[in-house]
Amino acid sequence: METKRTRRVGWKRSVAAAGGLVLGLLACSSAIAVEVIVNSDVAIPSISQSTLRAIFTMHLRQWPNGKPIKVFVLPEDNSVHVSFSKEVLNTFPYQLKRSWDVLVYSGSGQAPSVAESTREMLQKVATTPGAIGYLPDGYPMEGRKNENVRIVEPR
Amino acid sequence: MKTFTFSNLGRRHPWQNMTKSALLLVGMLSVPPAVAVELSENVQLHGFASQAYVSTTANRFFGPSDSGSFDFRELGVNLSWLARPNLQFAAQLGSRKAGGTEVNARPRFDYALVDYTFYNSEDNRGGVRVGRHRIPLGFYNLTRDVANARPSIFLPESVYYDQSRSLLLALDGGQLYGETRTSIGDFFLEVGAGNLILDSKAKETSKATTSYAGRLLYERDGGRLRLALSRIEANLDIYQRPFPNAKANYRFSYILSGQYNAEKWSLTGEWSPEVKSTLSGFIVQPVPGFVIRVPDIKQTGEGYYLQGAYRFLPGWEALLRYDVLYNDKKDKSGTTYAGLGGLPRYNNFAKDKTVGLAWNVRRDTKIRAEYHWVNGTAYLSGRENLNAQNTRQYWEMFALQASYSF
Numbered sequence: 264m265e266t267k268r269t270r271r272v273g274w275k276r277s278v279a280a281a282g283g284l285v286l287g288l289l290a291c292s293s294a295i296a297v298e299v300i301v302n303s304d305v306a307i308p309s310i311s312q313s314t315l316r317a318i319f320t321m322h323l324r325q326w327p328n329g330k331p332i333k334v335f336v337l338p339e340d341n342s343v344h345v346s347f348s349k350e351v352l353n354t355f356p357y358q359l360k361r362s363w364d365v366l367v368y369s370g371s372g373q374a375p376s377v378a379e380s381t382r383e384m385l386q387k388v389a390t391t392p393g394a395i396g397y398l399p400d401g402y403p404m405e406g407r408k409n410e411n412v413r414i415v416e417p418r
Numbered sequence: 419m420k421t422f423t424f425s426n427l428g429r430r431h432p433w434q435n436m437t438k439s440a441l442l443l444v445g446m447l448s449v450p451p452a453v454a455v456e457l458s459e460n461v462q463l464h465g466f467a468s469q470a471y472v473s474t475t476a477n478r479f480f481g482p483s484d485s486g487s488f489d490f491r492e493l494g495v496n497l498s499w500l501a502r503p504n505l506q507f508a509a510q511l512g513s514r515k516a517g518g519t520e521v522n523a524r525p526r527f528d529y530a531l532v533d534y535t536f537y538n539s540e541d542n543r544g545g546v547r548v549g550r551h552r553i554p555l556g557f558y559n560l561t562r563d564v565a566n567a568r569p570s571i572f573l574p575e576s577v578y579y580d581q582s583r584s585l586l587l588a589l590d591g592g593q594l595y596g597e598t599r600t601s602i603g604d605f606f607l608e609v610g611a612g613n614l615i616l617d618s619k620a621k622e623t624s625k626a627t628t629s630y631a632g633r634l635l636y637e638r639d640g641g642r643l644r645l646a647l648s649r650i651e652a653n654l655d656i657y658q659r660p661f662p663n664a665k666a667n668y669r670f671s672y673i674l675s676g677q678y679n680a681e682k683w684s685l686t687g688e689w690s691p692e693v694k695s696t697l698s699g700f701i702v703q704p705v706p707g708f709v710i711r712v713p714d715i716k717q718t719g720e721g722y723y724l725q726g727a728y729r730f731l732p733g734w735e736a737l738l739r740y741d742v743l744y745n746d747k748k749d750k751s752g753t754t755y756a757g758l759g760g761l762p763r764y765n766n767f768a769k770d771k772t773v774g775l776a777w778n779v780r781r782d783t784k785i786r787a788e789y790h791w792v793n794g795t796a797y798l799s800g801r802e803n804l805n806a807q808n809t810r811q812y813w814e815m816f817a818l819q820a821s822y823s824f
Contacts, residue, residue: 313599314540316640322597324503325538331503339781340732354640355681357729361641364567364823367464369552369560370508370529371595373498374462 295346296400299415300385304330304392309418316352318395320362321372326393334375335387335396343381347397351417388412455824457497465495468565468821476810477795478802481517483815489517490819492563494528504535504545512563519580519799526615528552528563529588541600547593550615553586554608554633555648556675556688562587565821569686569727570774571786572817574741575797576721577673577688585614585652585668589629603638614652624666627653646675656699664699686725692747693719720747737774737788743767743796764811768794783822790815 299315301307305326317323324332337344339356348356366372378384381398388396389411398404404412455463470490474483481489496510509530515523531549538544552560556577561567572580591612598605613626633648649672656664671692678685700712723741730736744750745766752766774788795809803809 313604317540317599317604322543323538323540324500324535327540329503331500349681352640354642355679358641358679361567364564365560367462367498368466368494368496368510368564368567370496370498370506370510370531371533371547372506373460373500374464376456 294350295343297343297347297351297397298400298402299351299395299397299417300388300412301396301415302333302388302392302394303411303413305395305413305415307415309416311418312351312353315417316354319352319359319375321366321375322362324372330393333391333394335378335384335391335394336375337378337381337384337397343397343399351397385412460500462498463495464498464824466492466564466566466821466823467494468492468819470571470817470819472815472817474813474815476813477798478517479798479815480519481802483517487517489515491515491523492565492821493525494563496528504538506533507531508533514563516580517799518802542596542598544596545594547595547610549592550588550590551593551610551612552588553610553631553650554635555586555631555650556633556673556690557644557646557677557686559586564823565786565819566782566784566823569725570737570739570772570776571788571819572790574688574721574723574725574739575768575770576723576741576743577690579693579721579743579797581797581799582652582668584617585620586650588615589613589631590615590626591628603636603643606633606635606637608633614654616654623656625655627655629653642679644675644677644679646673648673648675656697664697667694667696667698669694669696682729684727686727687723689722691720691722693721695719717746718748720744733778735776737772737776739770739772739774741768741770741772743769743794745796761806762795762809762811764794764796765806765809766794766796768792768796768798770797782824783820786817786819786821788817790817 299310307327314323318332319334319336321334326332339360345356348354348359363374367374376387378387378396381402384396384398385402385404388394457463468491469488470480471486471488472480472483472490473486476484478484481487492512492514494510494512496508498506498508500506510528511525512528513523513525527550529550529552531547531551533545533547535543535545554560558568558573558578562573562578562583565571589610589612591610593608593610595606595608597607609632611628611630614629616624616626629650629652631650633646635644635646637644650669652668654666656666671694673688673690675688676686694716696714696716698714721743723739725737725739728736746755749755750767752763755761755766756763769792771791772788774786776784776786778784792813792815794811795803798809
């Protein structure tokens, strides 16, 4: 498996905000540190949790320069997706699914594109203008593809 | 009162029906899993299907359930095209068979709209939807046809009353929406106006006039806490002779909704304190040229439910719900109602205790089972239970459903 498991929680900001109770819960489940990645044409230095949530619930559809945002997610039961939902967005996979269902079945939006693996996630984000996705912290990004993907810091 | 057992469940319906539903399930499972079908860039195809088996100890719900029924199924397919990041075209074609409660299962457009976002910033968004748009009512009305998006096989009848379902699905008109993300949470507002969608039978006697619907939704911490206030005013003119000026008005003064979502459990409650229905302008013509005006008929109903869901294992969810519906809040026991019309008093209320179990067979396929203990018949369809005197006050219902969505 390509993902690197670690008990360290990489998303410092969310941990700080979550407080002791959540930390206790995290210690019980194995959290995977996750990093947000964008296509290198996305010129933003950092991004807030609230904006990330708006992007991944498919409500915010344009970057500040007006270019369309292309959202990629891993399958709902993928452990990296579970960690991303909880640690980075401070929500749960079933809540994201509910948001997408409302958009898709009431005609008010679209669902994100699904990458079946972390390898496909890297490839899709690297080759799609305006793309955003996520990978486990420390995912090997050496080589040609890496030039087209940037890690975005939380704000 | 007859007691419900699994042995008489088996006896009541022929094994052929079991085979039919097994085949349907195998059919669903043989479709490759898909979260979204992207036909081309910015064009998505989605759909859903469900098939249920319903068995009741007495009374009929969504088919001849008193002898076991497979008459509840839903099908839908939708297309959306994000032509520009702020411009979307979308339409959904749906078909629904729910025993004798629906006029027919002929496909119809659940929605067909253009969505234009005229203001978009990191924290705010404003836009307009034009065409047939879904009515945002409580937590579930927007997706009430999609079994996989419901909390149970049947939505709580107190708020999602199936007798008025087809009326309260969508409006032909326009809707304004706005959302804002603040430090204390996210706010979503939708306000729409338009005409109700009438089925062919309703069209024979009524004409839709302008109706209004709106919802304010508040979400904190990515939906951990959700609160909503919804309101709808549904208006119809009844123009069938001899009632040239009759009007029907159906109005939820408001619906209050609250939900708390933790990782393993969710608690949901919704309350519809005043459902007002008014029929006015009816006349009686005992002899030609002699007209007697019938006094307006006004009734105020009430409904509420409390629902707990527990995700005890990955892919498994247990459900517990208490659902209460009164057709007339001034006559909760139905005594006055029974005195006036000679119908059973329990036809004026329904108290439904539900337990349910859901299993995600795959990402896109769910199997659900649920059991209802019901006191009262208020939410049963008169089309299916033609003689109210033959209904029973205390009845039980078992339902099994397989559902698929992509």
